[in-house]
Amino acid sequence: xxxxxxxxxxxxxxxxxxxxxxxxxxxxxxxxxxxxxxxxxxxxxxxxxxxxxxxxxxxxxxxxxxxxxxxxxxxxxxxxxxxxxxxxxxxxxxxxxxxxxxxxxxxxxxxxxxxxxxxxxxxxxxxxxxxxxxxxxxxxxxxxxxxxxxxxxxxxxxxxxxxxxxxxxxxxxxxxxxxxxxxxxxxxxxxxxxxxxxxxxxxxxxxxxxxxxxxxxxxxxxxxxxxxxxxx
Amino acid sequence: xxxxxxxxxxxxxxxxxxxxxxxxxxxxxxxxxxxxxxxxxxxxxxxxxxxxxxxxxxxxxxxxxxxxxxxxxxxxxxxxxxxxxxxxxxxxxxxxxxxxxxxxxxxxxxxxxxxxxxxxxxxxxxxxxxxxxxxxxxxxxxxxxxxxxxxxxxxxxxxxxxxxxxxxxxxxxxxxxxxxxxxxxxxxxxxxxxxxxxxxxxxxxxxxxxxxxxxxxxxxxxxxxxxxxxxxxxxxxxxxxxxxxxxxxxxxxxxxxxxxxxxxxxxxxxxxxxxxxxxxxxxxxxx
Numbered sequence: 001x002x003x004x005x006x007x008x009x010x011x012x013x014x015x016x017x018x019x020x021x022x023x024x025x026x027x028x029x030x031x032x033x034x035x036x037x038x039x040x041x042x043x044x045x046x047x048x049x050x051x052x053x054x055x056x057x058x059x060x061x062x063x064x065x066x067x068x069x070x071x072x073x074x075x076x077x078x079x080x081x082x083x084x085x086x087x088x089x090x091x092x093x094x095x096x097x098x099x100x101x102x103x104x105x106x107x108x109x110x111x112x113x114x115x116x117x118x119x120x121x122x123x124x125x126x127x128x129x130x131x132x133x134x135x136x137x138x139x140x141x142x143x144x145x146x147x148x149x150x151x152x153x154x155x156x157x158x159x160x161x162x163x164x165x166x167x168x169x170x171x172x173x174x175x176x177x178x179x180x181x182x183x184x185x186x187x188x189x190x191x192x193x194x195x196x197x198x199x200x201x202x203x204x205x206x207x208x209x210x211x212x213x214x215x216x217x218x219x220x221x222x223x224x225x226x227x228x229x230x231x232x
Numbered sequence: 233x234x235x236x237x238x239x240x241x242x243x244x245x246x247x248x249x250x251x252x253x254x255x256x257x258x259x260x261x262x263x264x265x266x267x268x269x270x271x272x273x274x275x276x277x278x279x280x281x282x283x284x285x286x287x288x289x290x291x292x293x294x295x296x297x298x299x300x301x302x303x304x305x306x307x308x309x310x311x312x313x314x315x316x317x318x319x320x321x322x323x324x325x326x327x328x329x330x331x332x333x334x335x336x337x338x339x340x341x342x343x344x345x346x347x348x349x350x351x352x353x354x355x356x357x358x359x360x361x362x363x364x365x366x367x368x369x370x371x372x373x374x375x376x377x378x379x380x381x382x383x384x385x386x387x388x389x390x391x392x393x394x395x396x397x398x399x400x401x402x403x404x405x406x407x408x409x410x411x412x413x414x415x416x417x418x419x420x421x422x423x424x425x426x427x428x429x430x431x432x433x434x435x436x437x438x439x440x441x442x443x444x445x446x447x448x449x450x451x452x453x454x455x456x457x458x459x460x461x462x463x464x465x466x467x468x469x470x471x472x473x474x475x476x477x478x479x480x481x482x483x484x485x486x487x488x489x490x491x492x493x494x495x496x497x498x499x500x501x502x503x504x505x506x507x508x509x510x511x512x513x514x515x516x517x518x519x
Contacts, residue, residue, distance in 0.1 A: 003329045003337075010326045016317040080312035083373065086278045087330035088302035223280065 011071040030113040058170040061138035065146025067102040073156035095219040141204040144211035238286035247272045249435040259407035261426035262415040268432040270415040278307040306374035316359035333377040344372040364395030419505040438511040450502035450510035
């Protein structure tokens with residue numbers, strides 16, 4: 001287990017500056033939310049919080065796929081990725097194991113961010129639970145989708161581009177089906193209740209498991225892409 | 233290690249056609265032109281590519297048991313250069329985890345770093361290394377965990393002469409106590425390092441033997457012709473020119489031919505390169 005954690009840490013180090021993107025984005029949104037809430041007059045404060053919550057719920061879950069896609073980049077794109085496939089390490093740990101670990105890491109950041117919002121009284125303790133759960137399930141969905149995309153597209157860059165497109169469509173609109181089925185947002189006015197979005201969250205959980213399963217099945221049979229073309 | 237009737241097709245192209253190589257041990261070279269099937273064979277032995285037919289066996293171990301095979305092999309592919317942002321030590325630690333090296337990872341990485349002479353670059357990022365150093369890092373990761381079989385695909389191509397020489401010495405040292413399968417199209421490298429050589433041509437094994445045996449094959453078939461015209465080889469039928477040197481006012485042309493190509497041609501001792509060329513051009517010479 002210690003070795004597995006060490007491998008994950010090396011995966012993040014290998015991403016260099018890009019490895020900090022999820023943390024920086026979460027930190028910016030949290031600090032911005034707290035700052036605006038504290039500096040705004042009371043009647044506007046709720047609006048600001050709703051705006052920050054809106055962007056958090058649309059922007060943060062797709063970010064869960066960032067580390068996952070970046071960590072598979074050496075397997076699908078780097079020179080010498082053949083070496084990785086000649087090693088005896090369990091494909092299940094390299095696939096599902098890594099996806100789950102990165103999802104947990106991402107959730108830790110989300111919970112810290114939510115805890116900061118509670119600490120500064122932007123949201124209450126009950127809302128912290130609801131908000132974390134909504135973000136957690138959506139993050140799982142995008143994380144598993146990222147895993148499946150990077151294996152299907154055989155390209156980390158394309159998978160990231162697809163995710164950026166999803167973020168764009170999530171915020172500014174695009175294909176309605178995305179926001180209708182894969183995006184869950186709640187507002188303070190509605191008391192941050194998960195009752196209204198329960199079914200949507202369940203379908204996201206089921207889809208996450210399905211994506212993870214298909215992604216792993218493909219990864220089990222995966223070969224380095226240059227092996228698919230004629231070789232000498 | 234024995235390879236028996238190994239076949240691999242890419243669509244209609246027969247990349248490997250019933251390859252048989254027996255008793256691979258020490259440093260064994262695979263020599264052949266581009267497209268001969270060297271890389272395909274290497275990849276199959278390294279378990280990153282599936283064979284269509286045939287068997288590979290090492291002692292009691294069959295290549296059908298991929299998981300066990302992966303524990304006894306180390307592989308350096310033709311292109312190696314990943315994790316550019318990690319240091320040499322970090323890449324090796326990462327690889328040691330992936331290879332499930334049982335011993336202490338730190339001491340194991342230190343050992344291979346010193347073996348490939350990269351001590352002063354241990355904390356340098358991979359992206360800052362020269363081509364030769366990256367290749368040495370590639371060898372270091374391949375020998376992590378002391379594999380019984382080391383597979384190295386064209387490790388010396390693209391290296392400067394000094395790095396090439398250093399690499400040859402390194403491979404010779406590593407090959408002293410394990411099987412090293414090494415592919416190249418640089419005949420000098422094979423002559424310098426390998427105990428035995430297999431010549432591949434268009435997916436077929438032309439011959440397996442020591443360098444001397446391959447040279448012996450072309451004995452009596454190499455001719456030296458002194459001529460004023462450097463193109464003399466092109467004018468004669470059924471010969472393959474192997475070398476051309478200026479000598480005084482004329483030229484000395486070395487050529488492969490089944491019989492004496494002209495009256496002033498004299499028979500000379502073949503080199504390994506000529507032995508190799510004879511094997512792959514035999515049909516043209518006979519024609």
